Amino acid sequence: MLKEKISITAIASLSPLGSILEETWRSYQNKEHCFSLVDTNGEKAWVAPLSKSGRILVEKLRASDAKYRKLDDSVLYAMVASRLAVRDSGWKRDAEFGINLGSSRGATKLFEQYHSEFLETGLASTLSSPTTTLGNISSWVSHDLGATGPEISHSITCSTGLHSVLNGVAWINSGMANRFLVGASEAPLTDFTIAQMKALKIYAKAPESNFSSVVERSRSYPCQALNLEKESNSMVLGEGASVACIEKGVVKNALATINGVGYATEILKHNTSISANGLCFQKSMKMALGDLDPSEVDVIVLHAPGTIKGDLSEYNAIKKVFGSKHPLLTTNKWKLGHTFATSGMLNIEMGVLMLQYDKMISVPFLSQKPTEREIKYVMINAVGFGGNAVSILLCRFN
Template sequence: MEKRRVVVTGIGAVTPLGNTIEETWEAIKAGKSGVGPLTRVDAEKFPAKVAAQVNDFNIEDFIERKEARKMDRFTQYALAASMMAAKDADLTITEEMAPRVGVWIGSGIGGMETFEQQFVTFQERGVRRVSPFFVPMMIPDMASGQVSIYLGAKGINSCSVTACASGTNSIGDAYKVIERGDADVMITGGAEAPIVQMAIAGFCANTALTLNQDITTACRPFDANRDGFVIAEGSGIVILEELEHAKARGAKIYGEVVGYGSTGDAHHITAPAPGGEGAARAMAQALQDGGVEPSQVGYINAHGTSTPYNDLFETQAVKSVFGEHAYNLAMSSTKSMTGHLLGAAGGIEAIFTVLALKEGILPPTINLLDPDPECDLDYVPNEAREASIEYALSNSLGFGGHNACLLFKKY
């Protein structure tokens, strides 16, 4: 069976760098940071004091307040980003095409804020005061469900929950849906709103979050002084479309998805496999899926969390896949600017990867001031760089040993 070609025709995002993809991408190119003091919750309760929060977001710019109150924050972010992506793609879903348009949006933990609030209500006021919307607000698939309802997409409707690989797995799985002919259009990506007390407490307890209180250096992937990630929130959504379908309606095309790899470490619940063995197999799988040689890849958007193990093992994984070419390609971590959006990270990072290809601009890794001697690749330190590249990868690695990788081609 001949593979159908899949392209990106729309993008939308809500991030700590801006409430549109235009604001966000301009900040990325300028090397700006979205990291600031933790204010969403009482920072005095936690050893971690910084976060990358979405600011000045108003869901009522998109839907009525009455309806928004039935949605957790992560679903609101997903819906806003999806609406912006559909508008960017000039995509109006008619009744005729609706069964061929699907939604696949991932989330690592779903409606954590709703769970916290409703548990307090239950403890203090009893079962009768728990919201009837509690369950549908909390479950991670509700971002996909609400986007489907609001945009009228009646095709496959799903959600990948693979921790920090959720967004990338969702895009990869959606790509395969179109490639095999089960849909013509997919609305896909990730959404997360984890800046709540229990999520921060949990990540502090397993020592994943940075304890650096200096917002200018707290997130520093591949730096010798990195000590953990900065928790972040938001959503990144792309419109994927079968190439001929996109051309027939005159859609603009950002880039092409040509490969997808997804593997499991079978090693540890939180630590990556030594040497990044599972991540290496995911990258190799994506290259094989796309029929692309390692030497053809010019850029990798790294998972790059700013944790000691991740950055080292991801670097080792790249070396194992690319050999000597690892020193010729560029690899940067945009988490240095956005923080770590957990299940939404793959959504926004896929967008950054496609825009890097389209515009010929490689995003920087900021705060890389004292390079780790064992992390010795080209991480595009501190300033964006112009470069014409043909192929680029986007990596996401998650708790539970989930590894996902997307391969994009310049269109």
Template sequence: MHRTEVVVTGLGAITPLGADVASTWAALLAGDSGIRGGVPHGHADAGLPDTAAGTMAVDPAELLPPVRARRLDRSQQAALVAAAEAWADAGAPEVDPDRLASAIGTGIGGVQTLLKEDDVLEASGTRRVSPRTVPMLMPNAAAALISIEYGARAGAYTPVSACSSGAEAIALGARLIRAGEADVVIAGGTEAAIAPITVAGFAQAKALSRHTADPASASRPFAADRGGFVLSEGAAVMVLESAEHAGARGAHVHAVLAGAGIAADAHHITAPAADGSGQISAMRKALTQAGLAPEQISHINAHATGTPVGDVAEAHAIGEVFGRATVTAPKAALGHLFGAAGAIEALVAVLSVEHGVIPPTRNLTAAGVDPGIDLDVVAERRDVPQHAVLSNSFGFGGQNVSLIVTGARHHTSPTTPTTP
């Protein structure tokens, strides 16, 4: 049976490392950190000190017309900025609107708007609340706004699956194309949830990094002295396209989205299954869909948030499928972008395949890799051909997504950043 090949023709991002794909990629390869100190988390009377966080390198509102920016939540601003870059990178393709869809994942949506307008309500009453409150806070707004912006009438989808949301949106986009429901899908994830309530909640759960005195070293995936993750924000979007549609218009292909695996632990609302069954299942499903054996994966973009339990659980699951695999952990530089994390890390996987390089994992030099983690963790950039890269994204609720990208068979001159 003929299987539709899904290719990546456009990339866009705004992250703690840069305002676009080129600056983010260059900073990641250089081993830079997007984590900054002294980030205010809201009300002084909430008892939350300023701490380290991965705020976007540029305020997304500065990249949009002022009037429009004021009508959007910060998460929506980021999504539109990333989508615009991805669409332009794809060559602004002419697509039948009924064959174009959007799929933008998010963990929480417009929480900044929700908190701000609730403050207005309590301080000044109903009449002072913005009439735009609901469209600015609803989680599906980013996907809807992108659908409106580009005339995508094949559907506007919003996977909400915690930290795997962005990866699930990309998997959904590929599924729509393979099912014959769309020729092109604008897919990715967005999040801007650095706020008092999220900081307080994660702090109470003892999930946040304790290494905030030196913000750049706060996120330490796989390190022996890791102590939790770092809150971050941003967006990443890619244009997915059937190979037939891309070929007909002579599009540049960055990579092939060869496989996607989705599985649920059905175990616990926050803790991963002790036997790693859900993570193992997602990785094996992705391999099966891609038609690849474990030894054909060049390296793994690990979910690796820097939590003591989570990193070990993922390492054991990877070991079960791949043995002592080569891995990198982008969250060491980017922090944890929650609903956007899977999208930016999938984008990194695409660039790794396209440019033949494995980005380094920061913050391993002092204590080294946890001796209980038997993986080849890349501490310094490696320039070596990458034929296939698997990217993991796991979320609260036992949500597991693995994506596999492979090299494009018909490669034209690159239009995205060259390897520095």
């Protein structure tokens, strides 16, 4: 556990669930998923696009400045979410705080567009390089907010968002900063990205015929995340950004505190593998727990991408660390899909909401024996290609 707790004073997101915390919480209260079927590469595929409210905010920002019209969606998502987080935290614009925002894919849509134009014409657009660099995300957010602290963009696949938190915590603990804006942004709903996931044989299958009703569609869950009895992989892509404001110590307006962080990388046998017992998860969760008795943890928000091996390995790791009487388990990917780098940050948001409302957000197609004790500690997990796991221990702020 950390020697000094870190406060989360605000968290904001754009996701398929909504664009403000209250809207996101309301979305979690129903059992409907956010997926829709789209045509991609001549086939149907499930995807989870931004909510209508989120899309309106993005388009409003895009139209507000001529410079923004050539930016990738991943950059604009991050800018909108960062504005919301800083507003809610009470931080002032033009203040000194660090920024660490990451992405697994970066400017996916824009890069594909520029590359397609190059193949057709043999010429590269003037803006093709500066608008597709990964550093665009943090630099544009810093420019938009007028922040004067360090700015960092990075990518370490699907655990990128939680690695941003790790880095922000490290800067604060080192004494080099007192505040950091941390998070991730992802806009991966492109034909090529979906084709890549299908090539890995991990994407959810689209129905062969149309649904007969909205109810049938909403309750036939394409992504079977955490269903350990599923017979096929069921990952679905979503998009969004999530950003948190973190500060040194325990402050009066904290939504929750970060009491522990953990990380680990395991040696892999091939590019996408993870050990059957999730060794990287075991190490990261134990590190995040520190001296806390595992029985004190009330809920674990799993990475659980909806793949057979991925879900099972993480579950096995939890059993190794927590035993047979493990905490309540949950995930949000059954509802909003896998948002790559942003997924870990949306897991943190989900954990913060459960702590704030003292209410479990369950997976509708799974049954667990509920607990009557208050939710005080929530463990957040994420992992990416390369076996790089991160675990964050959140605590209720009293």
